[in-house]
Amino acid sequence: TLIDMTNQLEGLKCIREYYLGKLDAYENAMKLVDPRFSYTIHGIIDDVKASIAFYDREIEKFKEELINK
Numbered sequence: 001t002l003i004d005m006t007n008q009l010e011g012l013k014c015i016r017e018y019y020l021g022k023l024d025a026y027e028n029a030m031k032l033v034d035p036r037f038s039y040t041i042h043g044i045i046d047d048v049k050a051s052i053a054f055y056d057r058e059i060e061k062f063k064e065e066l067i068n069k
Contacts, residue, residue, distance in 0.1 A: 002069060009062040016055035023048045 026045050030038055 002066070005062060005066055005069075009059065009066065012055055012059050012062060016052060016059065019048055019052045019055065023052065 023045065026041055026048060030041050030045075033041055
């Protein structure tokens with residue numbers, strides 16, 4: 001139903017916000033880490049960015065479905 005889809009959309013947005021918070025924290029951590037070890041955090045940041053991109057796509061799909069209903 002429309003209410004269920006709206007709830008799912010809000011859930012996706014919450015998860016996306018969680019990953020945005022992680023991204024911010026890891027980017028801040030980059031400033032504190034010895035540059036010799038920053039490659040590890042770069043990998044983590046790339047993974048988090050991939051998760052955010054996934055949720056961006058899923059949110060857009062849900063918005064389109066809600067508009068088309």
